[in-house]
Amino acid sequence: MVKLLKTIFLWDLLQGLWVTFRNQNPKYICTEQYPSERPKVAERYRGAPRLNINPENGETLCIACNLCALACPENLIVVGSARNEETRRKELSYFTYDTSRCMFCGLCEDACPVDALELTQDFELASYTRDGAIWDRQMLEEGPKPSKYLS
Amino acid sequence: MAQSTFLDANELVLNMGPQHPSTHGVLRVILKLDGETVTGTECVIGYLHRGVEKIAENRTYIQFAPYVDRMDYVAAVSNGLGYCLAIEKLLNIEAPPRAQAVRVILTELNRITSHLLWLGTHALDIGAITPVFYCFRDREEALKIFENYCGARLTTHAFRIGGLQYEVYDGFEQEVRAFCDMFIPKVDEYEELLTNNRIWVNRLKGVGVLSGEECKEYGVTGPVLRASGVKWDLRKAQPYSGYEQYDFEIPTAQNGDTYDRYTVRMEEMRQSVRIMRQAVDKIPSGPIMAKMSKVVKPPVGEAYVSIEAPKGELGYYVVSDNSTQPYRVRVRPPSFVNLQALDRMVRGGLIADVVAIIGTLDIVLGEVDR
Numbered sequence: 001m002v003k004l005l006k007t008i009f010l011w012d013l014l015q016g017l018w019v020t021f022r023n024q025n026p027k028y029i030c031t032e033q034y035p036s037e038r039p040k041v042a043e044r045y046r047g048a049p050r051l052n053i054n055p056e057n058g059e060t061l062c063i064a065c066n067l068c069a070l071a072c073p074e075n076l077i078v079v080g081s082a083r084n085e086e087t088r089r090k091e092l093s094y095f096t097y098d099t100s101r102c103m104f105c106g107l108c109e110d111a112c113p114v115d116a117l118e119l120t121q122d123f124e125l126a127s128y129t130r131d132g133a134i135w136d137r138q139m140l141e142e143g144p145k146p147s148k149y150l151s
Numbered sequence: 152m153a154q155s156t157f158l159d160a161n162e163l164v165l166n167m168g169p170q171h172p173s174t175h176g177v178l179r180v181i182l183k184l185d186g187e188t189v190t191g192t193e194c195v196i197g198y199l200h201r202g203v204e205k206i207a208e209n210r211t212y213i214q215f216a217p218y219v220d221r222m223d224y225v226a227a228v229s230n231g232l233g234y235c236l237a238i239e240k241l242l243n244i245e246a247p248p249r250a251q252a253v254r255v256i257l258t259e260l261n262r263i264t265s266h267l268l269w270l271g272t273h274a275l276d277i278g279a280i281t282p283v284f285y286c287f288r289d290r291e292e293a294l295k296i297f298e299n300y301c302g303a304r305l306t307t308h309a310f311r312i313g314g315l316q317y318e319v320y321d322g323f324e325q326e327v328r329a330f331c332d333m334f335i336p337k338v339d340e341y342e343e344l345l346t347n348n349r350i351w352v353n354r355l356k357g358v359g360v361l362s363g364e365e366c367k368e369y370g371v372t373g374p375v376l377r378a379s380g381v382k383w384d385l386r387k388a389q390p391y392s393g394y395e396q397y398d399f400e401i402p403t404a405q406n407g408d409t410y411d412r413y414t415v416r417m418e419e420m421r422q423s424v425r426i427m428r429q430a431v432d433k434i435p436s437g438p439i440m441a442k443m444s445k446v447v448k449p450p451v452g453e454a455y456v457s458i459e460a461p462k463g464e465l466g467y468y469v470v471s472d473n474s475t476q477p478y479r480v481r482v483r484p485p486s487f488v489n490l491q492a493l494d495r496m497v498r499g500g501l502i503a504d505v506v507a508i509i510g511t512l513d514i515v516l517g518e519v520d521r
Binding site for chain 2: 007012013015016018019020023028030041042043044045046071072073103104105106107110119
């Protein structure tokens with residue numbers, strides 16, 4: 001009898017509708033208004049790469065050890081080094097990073113012994129062309145420049 | 152007999168996919184129809200083939216780890232765990248207890264995210280639009296834990312061979328506990344929406360029945376097998392990563408139809424929360440990385456390790472020739488094996504049931520094609 005009444009009065013559908021009604025509560029709203037409201041990504045987020053510089057003297061922290069290039073599964077890092085005859089030390093001459101092939105696995109970052117190469121929190125890497133996807137040393141050191149949107 | 156024209160033929164061949172919204176990716180199914188009854192199917196796969204197993208032969212053991220995440224991309228953590236366990240077996244090392252506990256928490260969390268994505272899209276295929284929003288909303292909470300832990304949400308690369316790369320962040324335990332507390336009422340909410348809903352029940356009950364014997368013949372594993380009444384879960388049958396310490400049930404159902412697979416998966420999410428609660432309460436302290444050399448160079452040999460991924464038995468077979476690169480990596484993906492039961496399940500059903508059955512198999516084409 002109860003079952004019949006439940007069937008006639010569409011009890012199961014009303015039950016579902018009550019769930020959707022409950023979820024109208026504004027405290028359940030979780031939409032992010034993306035371009036105007038920028039999401040805060042995690043501290044460990046693996047985004048655009050950056051080559052850190054020593055903030056005191058502006059020199060690169062990279063010691064050109066080539067470990068990141070060896071660790072990379074896609075072989076997209078190229079490290080060039082030259083021997084400085086005055087100090088008799090190996091110095092970084094060029095550094096390229098192909099962001100178009102990068103899968104942001106973080107292995108280069110883990111391999112770096114001096115914390116020079118770092119994957120930053122910038123996530124906006126989409127672009128209309130492939131030009132400029134290979135980042136050179138200057139671009140890596142300056143770091144990504146997040147786009148600004150008018151809000 | 153005169154050559155029959157298509158007008159005489161009572162069989163209609165219909166192409167479904169690879170760009171069909173309800174084939175969950177790029178699966179192409181060629182349906183042979185008699186009216187609206189399906190008399191046979193043929194699956195065409197390979198649209199997402201990337202040659203992952205071949206890539207493995209050209210990468211070092213450590214370098215290949217990010218690629219396994221890209222096979223079953225909705226359950227990347229489970230894939231990573233299976234691969235790491237296989238290499239650890241080759242190297243004859245074991246991850247420290249702390250690493251194992253964190254691994255269990257993250258894989259169970261990943262099971263929930265995978266099942267949530269399945270539930271949302273499956274309900275969407277059947278015609279219930281609301282659950283997908285709720286599922287994605289709650290999945291977001293789990294993905295935030297992944298993001299905070301390892302810096303990526305989907306292709307996580309969370310585990311390394313021998314343990315973990317990242318120590319848990321401050322507040323990890325609290326966040327996992329908060330997720331557990333938040334999530335159980337949400338499962339009840341999904342059940343309230345769907346379990347008794349007459350459209351849902353009528354569309355799913357008795358559709359795509361697969362008996363336990365047939366499941367075994369096809370090699371089908373995971374929730375599809377358990378819904379047919381076979382109590383088989385690799386976490387219990389051959390515990391790995393410390394699963395023997397945790398107390399949980401294997402949810403099963405008897406009929407083996409699409410509705411039972413739904414109830415089994417819902418119950419599995421509850422059991423995952425149960426495991427996570429136990430694991431997070433007793434994360435042992437200690438190192439997170441086993442003592443091993445930086446260069447992974449296993450001795451000559453082979454290893455097969457299978458784990459219970461959200462979709463079924465996920466196996467990794469690795470052959471080593473004592474170099475830094477694997478000689479061969481073979482993956483036994485659950486989706487690929489489960490997909491072959493599709494023909495058996497849809498035969499005699501209607502076209503609308505094909506959509507429900509593809510949904511209930513919970514396939515990920517990245518894993519089917521590899």
